[in-house]
Amino acid sequence: MTKDDGVDVRAGYALRDWVYVAVFGALWGAAEMTAGAYLHVLFPPMADTFLVGLTMAGLGAIIVMVGRQFVSRGGAVLSMGIIAALLKALSLGGMKLGPMVAIFAEALLVEIVFLPTEPALHHHYILAGSLAVSWNFFHKFVMMRILFGKGIEEVYEKMIVDGGSVLGLDVNQAVMIIVALFLVRVAVGAVAGQLAWVLGGAVKRRLAGDA
Amino acid sequence: MKERIRGRLGPVSKVSFLIWALTLTALLPDRQLVALLAVVLAYGFLGGRKALSPLLRVRFWVMILSIVVLSSLLIGEADWPLGSLRLSRSGLELGGWMALRAMCLTLAFSVSVGSMSPSDMIGLFESMGLKGLGFALGVALNLLSVLGEIIETTYHTLRLRGGFRRPWTTVRLLLVTVISNALRYGDDVVVAASARGFDPATRQGGVSVLRRADGVFAMGLLGLGGLLLFWPL
Numbered sequence: 001m002t003k004d005d006g007v008d009v010r011a012g013y014a015l016r017d018w019v020y021v022a023v024f025g026a027l028w029g030a031a032e033m034t035a036g037a038y039l040h041v042l043f044p045p046m047a048d049t050f051l052v053g054l055t056m057a058g059l060g061a062i063i064v065m066v067g068r069q070f071v072s073r074g075g076a077v078l079s080m081g082i083i084a085a086l087l088k089a090l091s092l093g094g095m096k097l098g099p100m101v102a103i104f105a106e107a108l109l110v111e112i113v114f115l116p117t118e119p120a121l122h123h124h125y126i127l128a129g130s131l132a133v134s135w136n137f138f139h140k141f142v143m144m145r146i147l148f149g150k151g152i153e154e155v156y157e158k159m160i161v162d163g164g165s166v167l168g169l170d171v172n173q174a175v176m177i178i179v180a181l182f183l184v185r186v187a188v189g190a191v192a193g194q195l196a197w198v199l200g201g202a203v204k205r206r207l208a209g210d211a
Numbered sequence: 212m213k214e215r216i217r218g219r220l221g222p223v224s225k226v227s228f229l230i231w232a233l234t235l236t237a238l239l240p241d242r243q244l245v246a247l248l249a250v251v252l253a254y255g256f257l258g259g260r261k262a263l264s265p266l267l268r269v270r271f272w273v274m275i276l277s278i279v280v281l282s283s284l285l286i287g288e289a290d291w292p293l294g295s296l297r298l299s300r301s302g303l304e305l306g307g308w309m310a311l312r313a314m315c316l317t318l319a320f321s322v323s324v325g326s327m328s329p330s331d332m333i334g335l336f337e338s339m340g341l342k343g344l345g346f347a348l349g350v351a352l353n354l355l356s357v358l359g360e361i362i363e364t365t366y367h368t369l370r371l372r373g374g375f376r377r378p379w380t381t382v383r384l385l386l387v388t389v390i391s392n393a394l395r396y397g398d399d400v401v402v403a404a405s406a407r408g409f410d411p412a413t414r415q416g417g418v419s420v421l422r423r424a425d426g427v428f429a430m431g432l433l434g435l436g437g438l439l440l441f442w443p444l
Contacts, residue, residue, distance in 0.1 A: 013343050013411065015405060019347070019401050020394065021344075022346075022350035022351040022400075023351075026350075026351035026352075026355055026358055026393075027358065030358050079344055083348055087352070089325065097317065097320055199386055199390070202387045203387050206388075207395075
């Protein structure tokens with residue numbers, strides 16, 4: 001690993017680093033507790049996992065990647081994710097396993113991209129965003145497996161067959177639909193990475209203007 | 212009695228219980244899940260009324276019942292006519308086990324980590340040598356109300372300046388302003404903590420959340436786990 005802004009990324013965290021981790025963890029947690037909760041009420045999870053999950057994953061990825069521009073240290077993004085997940089757990093809605101797993105997984109994926117890439121460049125943000133938001137595609141499968149155990153494959157098999165007959169598509173085309181749904185997530189993640197890159201720069205310029 | 216038991220078990224026990232319950236939910240065959248649910252409920256009962264609060268929520272029961280209903284409609288051969296519906300007996304049975312597994316997991320989270328206070332969590336991080344993360348969690352908890360004020364003030368400022376005529380620019384300005392102001396507040400926190408001589412790298416003595424009862428409880432969980440796994444029901 002190299003240095004960024006004269007700081008050894010492997011060295012221990014300074015007080016300012018921890019406070020910034022807290023700031024971005026709180027921003028992500030606040031977004032999950034407010035926007036996430038409202039969206040889940042408007043679009044109940046059983047009926048809609050695409051819109052709510054994708055929106056919150058994109059928003060979380062933007063916040064955490066802006067945060068990474070201010071705390072260029074290994075484990076910073078994961079720490080932000082842990083704080084956001086714990087804030088979500090402590091919120092009035094109570095402990096919710098799904099969002100907590102999603103927050104942690106997204107933070108872990110972003111961390112994996114940034115850990116060996118210091119200093120992080122523009123394309124790292126695009127890649128990290130795509131990877132983080134693409135978790136949203138696998139999240140439902142993983143949660144179904146964790147929560148409901150065996151037998152869920154049969155549910156999906158039946159859903160694909162029924163969906164194919166309703167839409168007049170055969171199973172092969174249903175696979176294409178699934179691939180398209182995955183690519184939508186990747187694209188949204190790439191946009192989130194781009195926005196995080198631009199937004200982080202704008203915040204830095206705003207703060208530099210104050211100095 | 213409940214108060215005495217609750218007072219002796221620390222946050223380590225709650226985390227141990229969660230790990231134990233998650234592991235057993237993954238490993239146990241379907242029929243043994245009933246025994247696991249009974250243990251989770253008993254632990255939750257000892258933890259107080261709040262720990263079992265999901266049982267009082269309509270949303271929780273809607274989720275559990277929807278698993279059973281959807282499974283009987285989607286899985287297996289529809290061999291059980293019920294009015295205008297044709298249900299599947301095998302789907303109903305499978306849905307029942309899936310619902311039981313979901314109940315075990317949801318309640319295990321609620322009675323363990325869900326019943327931990329912020330100070331429990333911070334103490335747990337510090338005892339694990341993650342003092343910085345405990346400190347950050349404490350700062351984040353106190354930041355939430357400040358963030359609410361920052362977002363509200365920024366939103367009204369942009370609205371009064373007619374910002375909504377250009378929605379995309381407004382969203383960008385809102386985000387930049389909120390993050391900038393949150394970081395400025397963070398700088399104030401850094402100054403205040405430095406003035407008090409706080410250093411997240413230095414470990415202070417006397418912070419230990421591991422109690423003797425936690426060790427006994429963990430051994431009990433191990434024994435009970437072995438019993439559930441290997442006792443033929």
